[in-house]
Amino acid sequence: MSYPEAARQILLNPAAMEFHQENYPDDIFKANNYSRPVWYNTVQQFIVDILFINNSSLEQRLSYIGMTLRLIAPYTNQPDELQKRLLLCCEEINNNNFNQLYDNQQTSSDIQAGLLIKIFNFRIDLESKRNLIIAYERFDSIHKQLIEALSLANGDSDKQKKILQYGFNNNYTNYFKENTHIWINYIIYVFYQNDFPAKDMQKIYSDLIVDFFIIRGVLSAISSMRELNDDDVILVFQTYHRIRSHNKDFMKNINEICDEIKANNTILPLLLIKNS
Known part of the structure; x- marks a missing residue:
């Protein structure tokens, strides 16, 4: 995912993350x-x-995953009980209880623009000091588009919120309605890359939601200015992933910025998911 053509193949091909299993002799x-x-x-x-799930938004589905992980996490050493919890989660999804919890969840719309600006300003300063010229130039181009989109608000947080909401509700939504496989491919890629759910389920999920929040936010900003195209999507996903995966302190730095929200660590991912 750190390389543009690899990102293009992973994200744009609807069948890219379909898997099949083959058996090999043990001694291979x-x-x-x-x-x-x-x-x-x-x-x-x-x-x-x-x-x-077809009849729910991506944000709803990600919240269902978060709620499921919270319910099964205490029972990872009790397989039978964990199975019961999965059945309970299935019932909660089918009877819309999880959806009601999602509907009642606070949104990130009031903090989205401010967090994005802080994160990108912080990272752009650090990346300028690293010897990764091409990666920095691509990251800088995204940063400039974010600033350009939000500049119309003249620092007014309410206007910044409306700009991102406009981009999300229009060009962003239109593009991803036609390309629903892109986010699915990315999420499954992250799961397999981290051997999810075998290790650190909650942490992997929380980091994924932070990534989702940032990528969606930047694409919403670009969408407020014009229609999205495949090149925009590849630029943002690939560049962000390149900066994120080749810097061991990246998520630590981002989480420190997110800590300013003063939200409980188990609640924060659910807060970042919902933006309207």
Whole structure:
């Protein structure tokens, strides 16, 4: 994902993240002491199934995943109880209880513009000091588009909020209605990259939501000025992923900025998901 053409193949091809399984003799691969928990495949399939619910927005589906992880997290050492919790989550989704919780959740719309500006201003300063000229130039071009979109507000936070909402509700939504596979491909890519849900389920999910919040926010800003195209999407996803994955302190720095919201760490991802 750090390279433009790889990002293009991963994101734009609807079939890019479809997998099949093949069996090989045991002696082909070296033995590995790492073993996945017994519930790995069940939980992974459950989460992927949530991603493909047709009658819910992506934001709703991501919130359902977060609620599911919170309910099963205490039972990772109790497989039978964890299975019961998954069945409970399935019922909560089907009877719309999770959706009611989502509807009652506070939105990030009031803090979105301010957080995006802080995050990009902070990162652009750090990236300018690193010897990654091409990566910095691409990141800087995104930063400039964000600032250009929000400049019409003249620092008025309410106007900044309206600019991002306009971009999200119009050109952003129109583009992703026609390209629903892009976010799905990205999320599944992140899951497989991090062997989700075997390790640190909550942390991987929380980091994913921060990534989602930032990428969606920047694309909403660009969308407030014009229609989105594939090149815009590849630029933002690839450049962000390049900066994020090649800097070990990236998420630590971003989380420190997000901590200014004073939200509980288990609630923050759900707050960042909902933007309207």
